Amino acid sequence: MAVVSLEDIKTAREKLKGVAIKTDLDKSRTFSKMSGNEVYLKLENLQRTGSFKIRGAYNKISNLTEAEKKNGVVAASAGNHAQGVALAATQMGIKSTIVMPEGAPIGKINATQGYGADVILSGESYDEAHAEEERFAKENGATIIPAFNDPDVIAGQGTIGLEILEDLPDVDVVITPIGGGGLLSGVAVALKESNPDIEVIGVEAANAACMSESMKQGCLANLDKVETIADGIAVKCPGDITYKIISEYVDHIVTVEEEEIAHAISLLMERAKLIVEGASATTLAAVLNDKINIQGKKIAIVLSGGNIDLDMISTIIDRGMIKAGRRISFETSLFDKPGALRDLLSVISETGANVISVTHDRLTPEISIKHAQVQVSLETKNSEHVKEIIKTLENHDYEIKGLK
Structure with a gap:
């Protein structure tokens, strides 16, 4: 069967x-x-x-005996299962307790409480929260609502x-x-x-x-x-x-x-x-x-x-x-003289790329004297556009490093 x-x-x-x-x-x-x-x-x-998750949680809780419902339910979860169990239990007038890891996002904690559950923060991981779930169930007679099995x-x-x-x-x-x-x-x-x-x-x-x-x-x-x-x-x-x-x-x-x-x-x-x-x-x-x-x-x-x-x-x-070729970041070095950064940005402008950010650093000890290091982030069209931009910059004698 x-x-x-x-x-x-x-x-x-x-x-x-x-x-x-x-x-x-x-x-x-x-x-x-x-x-x-x-x-x-x-x-x-x-x-x-x-x-x-509301589908499985509600079906499980609806099939509990009256005695099981009376003692409430408990689940260990840091996310969707927590909210599904909380709402399902509230819909049926049953007390629910959710054990979440201490590092659970505050938004998910608030959402779970908003659906009517008591939230216990315990442990640093799901496994530790699960151990607390089992302890709570044994001590209080609550029924565990499994996430999947x-x-x-x-x-x-x-x-x-x-x-x-x-x-x-x-x-x-x-x-x-x-x-x-x-x-x-x-x-x-x-x-x-x-x-x-x-x-x-x-x-x-x-x-x-x-x-x-x-x-x-x-x-x-x-x-x-x-x-x-x-x-x-x-x-x-x-x-x-x-x-x-x-x-x-x-x-x-x-x-x-x-x-x-x-x-x-x-x-x-x-x-x-x-x-x-x-x-x-x-x-x-x-x-x-x-x-x-x-x-x-x-x-x-x-x-x-x-x-x-x-x-x-x-x-x-x-x-x-980045995977779609819609954004790139890279480093290059410039002679530390008036107009050097303007010239770099002018070349970039010719490629049709849009500048997101520029960081100009002339003080870091690792940079050669009379040079400045520039970090640039660009908005691009696609992977082919990225290749065109890099080729254009290299043709203008800019050394490209740390491309990502």
Whole structure:
């Protein structure tokens, strides 16, 4: 008997009516043209609490016994799961406690409290917060709400697959991010049990590829560390339930690099006017960077969430802009004489580049006397434009260093 069935997912959908919104499946002309496929974006970044997590959390809590509900629920999370559990519990009049690492962003702490949860800050990492979660549950009789490795949670996430089928019955390929595997597991069951011909693909950040490593080893693998801007899928070890389902139902798992994720975030903001977090952007990154060998297909891409920290956006945009050839920085040296900086900027102006910033330094001891070091940041058009700029500067005898 399957751990999670299609009927479980259909039942979850009925329970989620009036709680989770049915998000749009939006066709993107831009990304369709860029990839050579018909690309549809499943906008879970516009879901309540800003991610798909409300689906699984609500389904799990709704299935608790009255005794379990009376004692409340607890979850360890620094992000989307925290907010999903908080709102789901509040919707049902149940007390919720969320354990977050002490370094959790203040915005996420405030959002979780705003949805009605008590927040405990404990430890420096998710693992330490998880230990406090287990202690709290044992001491207070609260029920732990797992982030991914639970049949009810998986069934709730699987409702996304039903919605995709309803809006695009002839979909060829569906792509979702992978962290612990709850989202991919639920979507895969919903799709494959409805139409086995649909190709289901999961995407991990290369720096947090615990499911890929588990598949390679043939058993659950625990990574030593994970470090990625896709913090929503920064998981060291998948669940045994999700591993089993993904092994049976998922066709391929691919990975994407940090710069590819950053570029996808930037593209979604610039071309689709959508704010997404790193985990969401992995799916588009896989399609646009040829990680998936498909052409002329109808592809549904799940954008799993939009809860990105504002203080991260600037860095992510910069990384994406650099990869796209839209921004460069470099150093060069000038004779320290009147007009030298003007001459450099005049050459740059002729190339059509836009100056973002200039730092002129003549005092650092490492700089030769009678010289000045100049650091320049430029806004550029594309990678070819960057090559033209560098060639033009070198033709004017400027030595370019530290190009990035």
